[in-house]
Amino acid sequence: MARSESLGLLLDQAQDKIALLSEDGTFTYVNAAAERILGFEPDELVGENAFEFVHPDDVDDVRGTFDRAVRKNSFAEETAAYRHRCSDGDWVWLESRMSNLTDDPLDGYVVSSRDVTDRVRAEREREETAARLEEIAAVASDVLWMFDADWSELLFVNPAYEEIFGGSIEDVRGDPDAFLDAIHPEDRPAVVDAMGCLSAGNSVEMEYRVNPEAEYKRWVWVQAEPITRDGEVVRIAGFARDITDRRRRERQLVVMDNLLRHNLRNDLNVVLGKADIIEETLPEASEHTAIIRRVGKQLLQTAEKERNVIDLLTEQPGRERIEFHGTVAESVESVREHHPDCTIEVDGLEPAVVRGRPELGLAVIELLENAVQHADGEPWVRVSLRRVGAHAELTVADDHAPIPAIEADVLTGDHDMTNVYHSSGLGFWLVYWAVELSNGHVAVHSGDDGNHITVSVPLDREP
Numbered sequence: 001m002a003r004s005e006s007l008g009l010l011l012d013q014a015q016d017k018i019a020l021l022s023e024d025g026t027f028t029y030v031n032a033a034a035e036r037i038l039g040f041e042p043d044e045l046v047g048e049n050a051f052e053f054v055h056p057d058d059v060d061d062v063r064g065t066f067d068r069a070v071r072k073n074s075f076a077e078e079t080a081a082y083r084h085r086c087s088d089g090d091w092v093w094l095e096s097r098m099s100n101l102t103d104d105p106l107d108g109y110v111v112s113s114r115d116v117t118d119r120v121r122a123e124r125e126r127e128e129t130a131a132r133l134e135e136i137a138a139v140a141s142d143v144l145w146m147f148d149a150d151w152s153e154l155l156f157v158n159p160a161y162e163e164i165f166g167g168s169i170e171d172v173r174g175d176p177d178a179f180l181d182a183i184h185p186e187d188r189p190a191v192v193d194a195m196g197c198l199s200a201g202n203s204v205e206m207e208y209r210v211n212p213e214a215e216y217k218r219w220v221w222v223q224a225e226p227i228t229r230d231g232e233v234v235r236i237a238g239f240a241r242d243i244t245d246r247r248r249r250e251r252q253l254v255v256m257d258n259l260l261r262h263n264l265r266n267d268l269n270v271v272l273g274k275a276d277i278i279e280e281t282l283p284e285a286s287e288h289t290a291i292i293r294r295v296g297k298q299l300l301q302t303a304e305k306e307r308n309v310i311d312l313l314t315e316q317p318g319r320e321r322i323e324f325h326g327t328v329a330e331s332v333e334s335v336r337e338h339h340p341d342c343t344i345e346v347d348g349l350e351p352a353v354v355r356g357r358p359e360l361g362l363a364v365i366e367l368l369e370n371a372v373q374h375a376d377g378e379p380w381v382r383v384s385l386r387r388v389g390a391h392a393e394l395t396v397a398d399d400h401a402p403i404p405a406i407e408a409d410v411l412t413g414d415h416d417m418t419n420v421y422h423s424s425g426l427g428f429w430l431v432y433w434a435v436e437l438s439n440g441h442v443a444v445h446s447g448d449d450g451n452h453i454t455v456s457v458p459l460d461r462e463p
Contacts, residue, residue, distance in 0.1 A: 017094070020108030023070055025050045025063070028108045037094075037115050039087030050111070055083035055091060062096075069100045070109065076100050081116065093120040143220070143240040149233040151176055151195055164218060164242050166211035184209035184216040194224070198236045201226050207243065219247045264303050272296045302426060319356050319438060321460050324392050325349040328385050331364040335372065342372045342379040349385045352392035355460040356438030363434040364394065366427045367453055371398040387459065391440075394455040402446035403453075411442045411453065431455075 017037050020029040026049050030042040038053075045053075054062050065080040077099045083091040096113040137144050137158035143165065146155040154176050157169055165182040172178045183191055187208035194204045204224045211218040224238025272293060279289040332344050354360075372379040375398070382397040410428040413436065435442050440457035 015114070017113040019045070019050070019111045019113070021050055021066070021111055022108055025066060037092065037113075038084065044087075053085045055085070058082035066098050066109070066111075069098045072100055081120070084113075093117040141242070144237075145239070146235055146237040147176060148235055149199055149226075151199070151236070154179075155235065164210065164220060164240065166213040166218075182210050182212060194222075198224055198226050199233060201228065201233050204238075207247075210240075218242060218244045264299065268296045268299055320358060322354050322356055322358070322360060324352045324354045324356075324360070324394070324457065325385055327361045328364055328383065328394060331361055331368060332383060334365060335368040339372050339379065342375075342381065344368065345380075345382040347382055347384040349383075350387050350392075352385060352387050353460045354392050354438070354457045356440065356457050357434055359430070359434040360438060360457065363431040363455070364396075366431050367396045367455075370427055371396060371400065371451075374400055376400055388456075390459055391456045392459055394457075395452055396455075397450060397452045399450040403444060403451050408444040408446065411444055413441070 015033060017033040018031045019027055019034075022028055027045045027047065030040075030045045032042060034040050034042050034045060051059055051063055059082075062080050062082045065078045069076050069078045077097055079095065079097050081093060081095045084094045086092055093116050094113040095116045096111050099110045137156075140158055141160060143158065143160045145157040145161065147153065148155060154172050157172065159169070161167065161169055161172075161179075165179065167179060167182040180188055180191065190206065191208060194206055198204055203226070205222070207219060207221050209216040209218065210220050219242070220240040221243045222238060222240045224236060226233045227235040227237055275289040275292040275296070279286050328349055329346075332346060336342065336344055368381060368383070371381045380399055382395075384395045384397075386393050386395075407428055411432055413432060432442065435455055435457065438457050440455060443454045443456070445452040445454075
């Protein structure tokens with residue numbers, strides 16, 4: 001077998017398309033890989049000009065790359081990526097290495113090409129995804145940011161930083177610690193501690209004041225996560241949301257709450273005191289003074305519930321692990337103690353650990369108290385707790401008249417805010433918010449046999 005035939009057989013085993021081109025770009029040899037990659041038999045290409053198969057948008061660049069290799073006197077190798085036409089008219093991306101090695105045995109310029117269509121497509125998709133993400137980040141109202149693991153380099157931050165923090169992005173790029181200057185001096189130590197926690201691999205959630213231009217009166221809520229690789233923190237990413245308006249509303253709620261409770265308690269104590277005096281002076285008015293005392297005490301209880309609701313809505317303790325079966329058992333005993341004539345049947349309390357707001361205990365007591373207080377005769381309530389799928393389901397059942405639709409809508413979240421003043425009080429609102437802020441929900445079923453209120457709260461997924 002001749003040496004050239006042996007070389008041809010060897011080249012036909014190669015995975016890459018290997019071709020020899022004359023100085024004007026004509027194929028003088030093509031190996032068998034051309035059929036696998038392009039669908040052309042080698043003989044179909046030999047004698048044809050290679051540039052006739054290159055995509056019109058790429059041909060000038062490819063020809064220029066080839067010409068550079070041809071013009072050099074010493075050995076040179078050039079690389080180009082381009083679209084090549086297939087036998088079916090479709091296009092594939094090739095990456096070709098072109099060399100000017102033209103010794104006698106080869107008699108041509110060597111071009112080795114491999115199919116990189118999948119790689120190019122993946123790169124294009126990544127570029128398009130990155131471009132979309134940058135567009136989203138550019139218009140996002142939250143500050144999106146990323147630092148390296150030791151906070152020595154700012155890797156990314158969107159334009160919202162300058163609006164919310166009042167600092168320059170370029171300043172932070174030049175000195176990553178510069179973003180601390182935008183944080184209220186009293187809050188900086190806590191932020192520095194949080195940075196250390198993140199570098200150590202822990203998540204962080206916090207609130208602090210920013211923007212010296214606004215006299216640090218802007219508040220942000222920050223959530224951040226360490227990004228790890230092989231167990232090591234490599235980057236830290238997070239976002240900051242402007243919560244200035246929320247904090248302002250919370251302060252207003254607290255102020256109004258303090259004024260309302262203080263004035264209401266003082267005035268009601270005066271009213272209740274006067275009722276006692278009237279009853280002592282006019283015993284025949286005892287029926288009326290009893291009504292005054294009952295309504296006054298109800299208003300005081302409403303004020304206390306209002307306090308619990310304000311705390312629930314303004315404080316941000318987050319969700320915690322709660323042994324819900326223990327909470328339910330304690331709530332049952334508390335209501336039994338305050339209402340000894342009430343019958344509360346416990347129809348099984350399955351062990352259930354949930355992740356929710358601590359006010360869930362108040363919600364359970366409120367549901368039990370409501371059932372007791374609205375009984376037509378001797379109060380009777382049945383309580384059960386079951387694990388159902390990924391949730392714990394608490395059911396409070398009674399044999400009373402159906403709960404009014406407007407009250408049931410408060411519990412389920414289907415309430416019409418224009419009708420809020422028609423509901424009987426704050427108790428069901430406390431239940432709704434405690435459950436809703438625990439990522440749970442409430443269902444109400446009422447009929448001739450009474451009411452069934454089911455509270456569903458996610459089970460804690462930690463072992």
